[in-house]
Amino acid sequence: MSGGPQAWPATMAPISAPDPVPPSPDEKDWTWVLTTPCPECGFNAAEFEATDVADLLHQNSADWEQILRGDDAVVRRRPSPATWSPLGYACHVRDVHVLYLERLELMLNEDGPQYPNWDQDETALAERYHEVDPTTVAVELRAAADALADRFRTAADGEWEQTGYRNDGAEFTVTTFAKYFIHDPIHHVHDARIG
Numbered sequence: 277m278s279g280g281p282q283a284w285p286a287t288m289a290p291i292s293a294p295d296p297v298p299p300s301p302d303e304k305d306w307t308w309v310l311t312t313p314c315p316e317c318g319f320n321a322a323e324f325e326a327t328d329v330a331d332l333l334h335q336n337s338a339d340w341e342q343i344l345r346g347d348d349a350v351v352r353r354r355p356s357p358a359t360w361s362p363l364g365y366a367c368h369v370r371d372v373h374v375l376y377l378e379r380l381e382l383m384l385n386e387d388g389p390q391y392p393n394w395d396q397d398e399t400a401l402a403e404r405y406h407e408v409d410p411t412t413v414a415v416e417l418r419a420a421a422d423a424l425a426d427r428f429r430t431a432a433d434g435e436w437e438q439t440g441y442r443n444d445g446a447e448f449t450v451t452t453f454a455k456y457f458i459h460d461p462i463h464h465v466h467d468a469r470i471g
């Protein structure tokens with residue numbers, strides 16, 4: 277036994293259990309979603325403007341509220357060792373909202389900043405994604421989404437062309453950053469619903 281992600285069958289995972297092993301880090305470069313429809317969730321960045329992202333965030337939070345109101349066992353169940361539970365995805369999305377607001381503020385306040393690193397799997401374990409209360413997460417996710425949406429809504433015309441850099445060198449403007457960002461919460465609604 278390697279003790280890897282197959283530590284227990286997902287369907288038998290107890291609710292209170294040793295720390296789950298996160299799914300493998302996704303090392304794909306998702307920037308292609310800016311030019312190509314996502315074959316998994318159907319997201320198509322060509323179909324909306326960056327200024328629509330605030331409204332898309334609002335709709336997405338409603339999707340998460342519906343998912344998190346579901347049966348507790350389903351909300352906490354990981355369908356396979358390679359995926360998170362709906363609750364885990366919701367926690368991730370909440371934290372991505374917080375992270376992207378920080379990155380957005382950096383882009384708006386500094387000249388071409390590089391974003392600090394973020395390890396999503398380390399965060400998942402440190403913040404006990406598998407032990408938290410779904411109702412609380414729904415409220416926190418909505419609050420984080422609203423804060424980010426508000427900042428997008430109040431962006432001045434000139435601010436949409438401000439730039440920032442990921443640690444791999446990928447360059448974003450606030451426009452491409454917004455359109456790139458919104459794929460993540462939409463894609464994970466798809467993940468959580470197909471569970």
Ligand SMILES: [Zn+2]
Binds near residue numbers: 314317318319462463
């Ligand atoms: Zn997708």
